[in-house]
Every structure is written in structure tokens, then in C-alpha cells.
Amino acid sequence: MPSWIQQSASRGILTSRYPKDAAADEEVSPTGRPPLPVAGVASLPAARDSCPVGAISDTAVDQGKCIRCARCVAAGLTFTGPVEAATRSRDDLLRISSGPVPSPAAPPPLARLGRSLHLFLVDVGSCNACNLEVLALANPYYDVQRLGLFFTNSPRHADVLLVVGVPTPEMAEPLRRAYEALPGPKAVVAVGACPISGGAFAGAPGLVPGLAEIVPVDVFVPGCPPSPTAILDAILKLNGRDRAARGGP
Amino acid sequence: MRRPSWRVEPSPAVGGEATARALAYVPDDGRFALYNDYAAGVSVLTLTAPSPDEGGPAALWRADTDRTRPHALAPATEVDGYGIFTFPYGPISMGVPEAGRFDVRTYGERVLNLVPVGGFKSRRIRETVVGRPVADAALLVERMAGNFSASHVAAFLEAAESASATEVPTAERWVRGLAQELQRIYNHVHVIARVAEAASQNVGLAQTHALAEEVLRVQGAFFGHRWLFGALLPGGPARRLDAADRHRLAERLGHLAEEFERLWLLFLESRTFIDRIQGTCPVSRAEAVGGGAVGPTLRASGVAWDDRLRIPVAPYNDLFVPLPHETGGDALARLIIRAEEVRASFLILEQMLDRWATASTGAEPAGSPVAPGRGIGRVEAPSGDLVYDVRVTAGKVDALQLRTPSRANWTVFAAGMRDAVFTDFHFAFESFGFVFAETDG
Known part of the structure; x- marks a missing residue:
């Protein structure tokens, strides 16, 4: 009779070697990467009208608005941007389309906490996909515990708020109180297009068009939803243990 | 026929x-x-x-409900007595990783009455889609519930197409069916993982969670998006489903099916796991029918009803669709139904990929419908019967109304939780497969 132990052993080690090695292709679906213009920034004006959320301007692709619907592919963009697309400033999300984002001079906000961070997920109005991508970090393929990252059950025990969804007026106050409950030093990660810019819901009546209006945001992860690898990179940017800081290519 | x-x-x-x-x-x-x-x-x-x-x-009948404000999703019964108070659980908690609240009437251990409260995460989708072209509205509709996106888009497009009498190529329906069955497998496996987590079946959780991730990767590889966003819309990520792709897909699904079979048999042999969910949150047949329950919840309570069998459209009218049903009505019965449906979906996918060549492949996806009208779209989403009622004029959405499976099942969940204890909550809640996002819309 087979047992859990045999079953487990028969599957071998599933866990990715990210961030030591680059993320393998099967971990990141095509739309898990930011879209870039194939023919350079000069081709953007022609592609502008293909975007349903207005992420494409004449000079840049605003990754914070992009919902990865792939309509711009016919207009000359491809999903070939870096998996590690998280940035520490909102403006840098516009620069991804024109080359590597310069590393910020300021030290990582939670470097003082060393290797281990405790994470708390807050949903302020998501479609549930980002929630599930964040929870996927705990599955054996990503297994973030190996990197000293743990999910907690209370904001009082957490160092990092992972915020998903476009903030609804009903969730603004609970979010503020969850943020205040975190002991310092603390950080907030805006996970996905919704908390960054409203994403697909930008312009809907009554919604808050950006998380930064409610709480300070330390890292922005573009994507709809971002792949677990992209979220992991964003968390590691908080304590300076991401692949770029380790000198990865 | x-x-x-x-x-x-x-x-x-x-x-x-x-x-x-x-x-x-x-x-x-x-x-x-x-x-x-x-x-x-x-x-x-x-x-x-x-x-x-x-x-x-x-x-x-809640004509005066403002869905964007917190509101009860199930009727409350008055319970009062010495030491009884209302314990609010949510809207922020890790136990329920979505924004929603439960008002629990209790004196400390027993749940005397439980009222799910929604309205915290209404993204105003019903209002925002008005005036948008069907294809643009669909971008919002698929975000009604990210993990049920294929079902929502399929029902919405079905409604919009019937509203404008647009002929849909059979091949398009087959692609929609394929996406829906893949997503059904993901959701059922995810529910089993969540219940295993609540029962502290850590090895089972890890293995099931890994299987769910593998399904997401299959979706990403063959539809271009891990959650199938845009995959069923004109101009979405490429659907690479030529003969070689179908062969590779069939092979990967074969491995996943074997893997699932091994895991589920191990779960069934785990007495601690079965003991914890047997008898938890029971829903009788009468309660399920009277409370308007749908999907695996309804089938676990002794009613064999599945939209895939009752609505004769492609591809399901052409395939063998098993219809499992149980009579236990408890969390165990709901889990057994889900496991049986995972098997059924693998079987349906196998049939689809086998016979794909005979389904007119290569047809272009339908464009945006133009004529005015009103249409109904009805599909079996992973958690049950999903109904879309769409009015379209000149290719633009005029009005949209829907009944989601999550909305339908809150009443019986609340009824089943009466007289349960706190620790039953997660087993009960997870076994229904609720999504607050689609309830709030």
C-alpha cells in the first residue's frame, strides 16, 4: 500500500532554484513578462490605440497600468520584459520599456531585518487571481520558507503587507488599520496592476485609483496577475536579497 | 439527441x-x-x-440592496440569551484570504448563527461595462472572479452572442469548453488543497498544491495566461493548439490525471482527514433545493443536475459527461463530488483532444456582435450554475445582470454552519468553493 512518504519521495524535489538561478521558462507564462516594443520606443505611437487601458503612450509603456491582455501583440509589442519587473518607485515602471531600470541608491527598506520577513496578505478588492498567486508562493514549486519568508495570521506579527486588488472605499479604513497594526520597520508591496493604477478597473466610479493614496508603497509589482516569481522578487527587494542585489544577470 | x-x-x-x-x-x-x-x-x-x-x-429579493456597501448574504435568525454576542470575522484575515466578513452569533464555542457579509470588494463591474464594446467588457467580466474566468467569459459571450444572434463557430465553443474544464480541475484541486490545509494534512497539502500549480502552468503554456485572461477573446494571447500542441497537452494531462489519482486515494485512506470532514456542515436535499444551492453543493446533497448535461451546446452535446452525485450533503460528500469531477474533467478533456480533428478547427473567433437584443448565457462554473443576462445594442453592452454560483450557495452554507463549532468553519467554508469577488461583482 503506498504511503504519503513514498508518494512524496517519488516526486523528487520540485522546488525552483530561484533566486539563485534565473526563473525557468515554464515557471513564467508569456503574459507573466512585461510587454516591450519590438522595434523600440519609436513604434509606440502606432500601437497606442490597441491598448484598452491606456498603458501605451508615445514614449513608454506604463507597466503599472498594463493588464496583459495581449492586444498590443498585433501592434508590435512582445511579452519579453524581465520577470523581475518590480520597482521601488512608480515612475520606474514606465522605464522598463526602454532598458534596464537603474538600481535605487537608497538601501532596501527592510535590510535591517536581515534574512527573515513575515508576510500578511490584504485583499482590498481583487478578482482573487492575485490572492491565489500570492498563496502559490507557499507551494513546493516556490516554497518561500526556504528563503526565510513566512505567512502570518495577524498584521501584528508581520513585517510586510502584500496588498492585492483595487482599493474600494469600504476597504480603505480596514487597510489603514492593518497598516498601523504592523510593528516597524514595515513595508507595503502593491501586488498587480490594480493597487498600482486601478488596472482593468481604472476609472470605475467610487474606486481609489491607487494604493499610494491610502498607505505608503515600497515596491510595485506590475502584472495582471504578477507571476509568483515576480512577487517573490518584489519581496526580496525589501531586504536586499533579490537576484539583482546578489549580482545575478 | x-x-x-x-x-x-x-x-x-x-x-x-x-x-x-x-x-x-x-x-x-x-x-x-x-x-x-x-x-x-x-x-x-x-x-x-x-x-x-x-x-x-x-x-x-433585495431590490434595495446597495451591493457596494456591506450587506448580509444570507438571512439571519434572531438568537439571544445570556452571554451571546456577535463575533465579526473579517474583512481582513488570513484564514479567508479574501475581503469578506462573517458575523457569528455565539457565546464562545458554538456557532448559533452565521451571516456572511459581502460588499467589501465590489469593483462596480456591472456598472462599468455599460456602454463598452462587448470585447472590452469581457476584459472586466473575466476579472469578475479570476479563478473562474473561463466560465464567466464563456457565459457572458454566450449571452452577448445570443443577444445579437451571432453565429458562433463550433471550434470556438470547443476552445471555451477546453478552457473551462482545465479551470474546473484547477479549482477542485485547489479546494481539496485548502481543506487539506485546514486539516493540517501537510504532505497532502504540499502535493495537492503542487498539482494545482502544474495545472496553472499548463494553462499558461497552452493559453498564454496562467488564469486564462484574454485567452478566449479575439486578439488574446495565441492559442497554440495545432496537432503537435494537442499531443503535448494530452500527454501532460495524462500525467496530471495519474498524479491526482494517487493523491486522492491517499486522502481517502487518511482516517484523520476523513473524520474531520465527515458530518461537517451538512446540507440536506430539502435545504439545498429550497436554499437555491448549485453545483457540487447541490450534487453532494442528492440532486443530479449539471448544466453541461442540461444545455445541449457544443462541445458537451457531443461528449460523454459523467454526472457524479452523493447523498451525504456534508463537507466529505462535497469533496468526493469535486474529486469525481476532476476525474470527469480529465475524461472530457481526453475525449476533446481525441476528437479535436473532427471539430471544425481553424475557424476565426467571432467578432463583436452588432444587432440589439437581450440574451442569456448559462454555464456550469466550477462552483455551479452561472447565469448571465446581457442586453446589447450596436455591439455595446447596455445592461448586465448575473447570478453567480457563490451568490447562490451562501444561504445553505449559513444554514449548515448553525450549531457547528468554530473549528468547523474552515472545513465548511472551503468545501463550497466560495469567491467573494464574484459575489460582489
Whole structure:
């Protein structure tokens, strides 16, 4: 009779070697990467009208608005941007389309906490996909515990708020109180297009068009939803243990 | 040839047959009403709803509800006595990783009454889609619930296409069916993982969680998006489904099916796991029918009803669709149904990929419909019967109303939780597969 132990052993080690090695292709679906213009920034004006959320301007692709619907592919963009697309400033999300984002001079906000961070997920109005991508970090393929990252059950025990969804007026106050409950030093990660810019819901009546209006945001992860690898990179940017800081290519 | 066993009528029939049917649902604005009579095997959707005095259950008739404000999703019963208080759980908690609240009446351990409260995460999708072209509206509709996106888009497009009498190529329906079955497998496996987590079956959780991730990767590889966003829309990520792709997909699905089989047998042998969910949150047949339950919840309570069998459209009219049903009505029965449906979906996918060549492949996806009209789309989402009612004029959405499986199942969940203890909560909650996002819309 087979047992859990045999079953487990028969599957071998599933866990990715990210961030030591680059993320393998099967971990990141095509739309898990930011879209870039194939023919350079000069081709953007022609592609502008293909975007349903207005992420494409004449000079840049605003990754914070992009919902990865792939309509711009016919207009000359491809999903070939870096998996590690998280940035520490909102403006840098516009620069991804024109080359590597310069590393910020300021030290990582939670470097003082060393290797281990405790994470708390807050949903302020998501479609549930980002929630599930964040929870996927705990599955054996990503297994973030190996990197000293743990999910907690209370904001009082957490160092990092992972915020998903476009903030609804009903969730603004609970979010503020969850943020205040975190002991310092603390950080907030805006996970996905919704908390960054409203994403697909930008312009809907009554919604808050950006998380930064409610709480300070330390890292922005573009994507709809971002792949677990992209979220992991964003968390590691908080304590300076991401692949770029380790000198990865 | 199966006959359609659900139909649309212009207005509620008075007397006679109507009295035999249970009024199952009326949306906020009363644009339609859904009657089910499972004994006679019919489900009738009327395009004008009855007024409250014509016999709609008060709890389901909420014309004055503002969905964007917190509101009760199930009727409360008054319980009062020494030391009884209301314990609010949510809207922020890791136990329920979505924004929603539960008001629990208790004196400390026993749940005397539980009221799910929604409205915290309404993204105003029903309002925002108005005036947008069908293809643009679909971008919002697929985000109604990220993990049910294929079902939402399929039902929405079905409604919009029937509203404008657009002919849909059979191949397009097959792609929609394929996406829906993949997503059904993901969701059922995810529910089993969540229940395993609540039961501290850590090895089982890790293995099941890994399997769910593998399904997401298959979706990403073959539809271009891990959650199938955009995959069913014109101009979405490429659908690489030529002969070689289908062969690779069939091979990967074969491995996943074997893997699932091994895991599920191990779960069934785990007494601690089975003991924890057996008898938890029971829903009797009468409660399920009276409360308007749908999907695996309904089938676990002894009613064999599945939209895939009752609505004879491609691809399901052409395939063998197993219809598992149980009579236990508890969390265990719901989990068994889900496991059986994972097997069923693998079987359906196998049949689809086998016979793909005979389904007219290569047809272009339908463009945006243009003629004005009103249409109904109805599909079996992973958590149950999903109904879209869409009005379209000149290719743009005029009005949208829907009844989601999560919305339908709150009543029986709340009823089943009465007299349970706190620790039953997660086993009960997870076994229904609720998504607050689609409830709030």
C-alpha cells in the first residue's frame, strides 16, 4: 500500500532554484513578462490605440497600468520584459520599456531585518487571481520558507503587507488599520496592476485609483496577475536579497 | 439527441406549474427570475421577475440592496440569551484570504448563527461595462472572479452572442469548453488543497498544491495566461493548439490525471482527514433545493443536475459527461463530488483532444456582435450554475445582470454552519468553493 512518504519521495524535489538561478521558462507564462516594443520606443505611437487601458503612450509603456491582455501583440509589442519587473518607485515602471531600470541608491527598506520577513496578505478588492498567486508562493514549486519568508495570521506579527486588488472605499479604513497594526520597520508591496493604477478597473466610479493614496508603497509589482516569481522578487527587494542585489544577470 | 431541459420564458407563469417550482433567485434589479423544479427536471428562467408579494423568498429579493456597501448574504435568525454576542470575522484575515466578513452569533464555542457579509470588494463591474464594446467588457467580466474566468467569459459571450444572434463557430465553443474544464480541475484541486490545509494534512497539502500549480502552468503554456485572461477573446494571447500542441497537452494531462489519482486515494485512506470532514456542515436535499444551492453543493446533497448535461451546446452535446452525485450533503460528500469531477474533467478533456480533428478547427473567433437584443448565457462554473443576462445594442453592452454560483450557495452554507463549532468553519467554508469577488461583482 503506498504511503504519503513514498508518494512524496517519488516526486523528487520540485522546488525552483530561484533566486539563485534565473526563473525557468515554464515557471513564467508569456503574459507573466512585461510587454516591450519590438522595434523600440519609436513604434509606440502606432500601437497606442490597441491598448484598452491606456498603458501605451508615445514614449513608454506604463507597466503599472498594463493588464496583459495581449492586444498590443498585433501592434508590435512582445511579452519579453524581465520577470523581475518590480520597482521601488512608480515612475520606474514606465522605464522598463526602454532598458534596464537603474538600481535605487537608497538601501532596501527592510535590510535591517536581515534574512527573515513575515508576510500578511490584504485583499482590498481583487478578482482573487492575485490572492491565489500570492498563496502559490507557499507551494513546493516556490516554497518561500526556504528563503526565510513566512505567512502570518495577524498584521501584528508581520513585517510586510502584500496588498492585492483595487482599493474600494469600504476597504480603505480596514487597510489603514492593518497598516498601523504592523510593528516597524514595515513595508507595503502593491501586488498587480490594480493597487498600482486601478488596472482593468481604472476609472470605475467610487474606486481609489491607487494604493499610494491610502498607505505608503515600497515596491510595485506590475502584472495582471504578477507571476509568483515576480512577487517573490518584489519581496526580496525589501531586504536586499533579490537576484539583482546578489549580482545575478 | 438530448432535449433542452431548461428554458427561457417571457414572464412568470401564474398558478399551475409555477406553484410546483421553487423560486431560486431574483437579482437586485429584478430583471429575471430563476425557478428550479429538480423533481420534474426543469429549470425555468423568466425574463420578468415576480413582485415580492407574488411569492419570492424575502431573503432573495433585495431590490434595495446597495451591493457596494456591506450587506448580509444570507438571512439571519434572531438568537439571544445570556452571554451571546456577535463575533465579526473579517474583512481582513488570513484564514479567508479574501475581503469578506462573517458575523457569528455565539457565546464562545458554538456557532448559533452565521451571516456572511459581502460588499467589501465590489469593483462596480456591472456598472462599468455599460456602454463598452462587448470585447472590452469581457476584459472586466473575466476579472469578475479570476479563478473562474473561463466560465464567466464563456457565459457572458454566450449571452452577448445570443443577444445579437451571432453565429458562433463550433471550434470556438470547443476552445471555451477546453478552457473551462482545465479551470474546473484547477479549482477542485485547489479546494481539496485548502481543506487539506485546514486539516493540517501537510504532505497532502504540499502535493495537492503542487498539482494545482502544474495545472496553472499548463494553462499558461497552452493559453498564454496562467488564469486564462484574454485567452478566449479575439486578439488574446495565441492559442497554440495545432496537432503537435494537442499531443503535448494530452500527454501532460495524462500525467496530471495519474498524479491526482494517487493523491486522492491517499486522502481517502487518511482516517484523520476523513473524520474531520465527515458530518461537517451538512446540507440536506430539502435545504439545498429550497436554499437555491448549485453545483457540487447541490450534487453532494442528492440532486443530479449539471448544466453541461442540461444545455445541449457544443462541445458537451457531443461528449460523454459523467454526472457524479452523493447523498451525504456534508463537507466529505462535497469533496468526493469535486474529486469525481476532476476525474470527469480529465475524461472530457481526453475525449476533446481525441476528437479535436473532427471539430471544425481553424475557424476565426467571432467578432463583436452588432444587432440589439437581450440574451442569456448559462454555464456550469466550477462552483455551479452561472447565469448571465446581457442586453446589447450596436455591439455595446447596455445592461448586465448575473447570478453567480457563490451568490447562490451562501444561504445553505449559513444554514449548515448553525450549531457547528468554530473549528468547523474552515472545513465548511472551503468545501463550497466560495469567491467573494464574484459575489460582489
